[in-house]
Amino acid sequence: MPRFVRALAEQGAEVIGVSDVPVAQLGDAARYLSRYVKTDSSLSDEARAHAELLPVLRALAPDQIEAQWEPIVLLAAGLRDALGLGGMSRDTVLGFRDKQLMKERLAAAGVRVPKSARATPGDELRDAVERIGLPVVVKPIAGAGTTDTFLVRDRAELERVVASVAHVPALIVEEFIAGEELTYDTVCVDGTPVFDSVAQYFPKPLESRTQEWISPGQIVFRDPHAQPELAPGIALGRQVLAALGMQTGFTHMEWFRTARGEAVFGEIASRAPGAKLVDQMNWANDFDVFRGWAQAFLDGSFREVAHRRFHVACVFKRALGRGRITQIVGLHQLRAALGPHIAEEALLPIGTPRRDWRNTLLSDGWIAVRHPDLATCRRMMQTIVDDLKLYAE
Secondary structure, X not given: OHHHHHHHHHXXXXXXXXXXXXHHHHHHHHHHOOEXXXXXXXXXXXXXXXXXXXXXXXXXXXXXXXXXXXXXXXXXXXXXXXHOOOOOOXXXXXXXXXXXXXXXXHHHOOOOOOOEEEEOOXXXXXXXXXXXXXXXXXXXXXXXXXXXXXXXXXXXXXXXXXXXXXXXXXXXXXXXXXXXXXXXXXXXXXXXXXXXXXXXEEOOHHHHOOOOOOOOEEEEOOXXXXXXXXXXXXXXXXXXXXXXXXXXXXXXXXXXXXXXXXXXXXXXXXXXXXXXXXHHHHHHHOOOHHHHHHHHHHHOOOOOOOOOOOEEEEEEXXXXXXXXXXXXXXXXXXXXXXXXXXXXXXXXXXXXXXXXXXXXXXXXXXXXXXXXXXXXXXXXXXXXXXXXXXXXX
């Protein structure tokens, strides 16, 4: 995240970037780096990247190491261990990365988690589904977002999923939890949240990733502590952080709220959320959470003030048709109706090729709005969903 790198540099840190791409591909982040190390090996190949980077980092003698991409959090933790640096150990981080180990550790601590089992594609997957019982959710053990994630409701769907996940080396099969899906996101210092935020997905990500016509939306709530119905999820989140040994950094947890109001754990990652959620936190609070995160990372403080002023909705639009964007309908009317409440408008311009909606939640652009009243914010979100159309051909 270039804005985290910027915030570190603004706090006076000397920031050394490490990646496996040419520096020209770093974009705006490169200007805040004092030095850049490009690896020959892919950072996603943990063993090779660790072997290549360890002598380089010994010579550079960094004070701290932080990963900005979920697939490399274990690499960063292993390098911290090898160099004797502070921060979470590889074993602790593994509890945030391996979804089955995560649930086993939380269940042992008394956290309500869905029934689950580890499996490889094929017969192991079928056996795990038989033990847990339909419906189930199948996803990668070390996945991120909803890539290769499937809801299985019957035997026919199971066989289609078995074929679809044949390339995934390790899977987790989970009991399907009916209910709303929300997040609990934090910046922690020594395991204690110094800032937290709750968001809700509309609809659940598993649904929006399977239906192209859906315009996914999400709302970051103004002050989650002022909404009693969110209290069980916040309590669950803090129990999870303690059980997994969270120390200092950003976390992104997803949880379910059942029709009875029960909070059930989904999963958690020791990284910042994606898909505009961090920006929505900034718009909700009129502050810079990247700066606060950098402060927490560097000296264990969080000097940003969360003003808790707005509920913030973001809607990701998917064009109808294939090819390039040819028409945007309803945008002028939307600007006239919602103008002062629009926090950001970032739709693909006419003539731009469509993005692959299966591979990015950002889809063909987004509009974010904010308002101090939740019902009003939800109505504005629905207006964007219903009245704004993008077409492609």
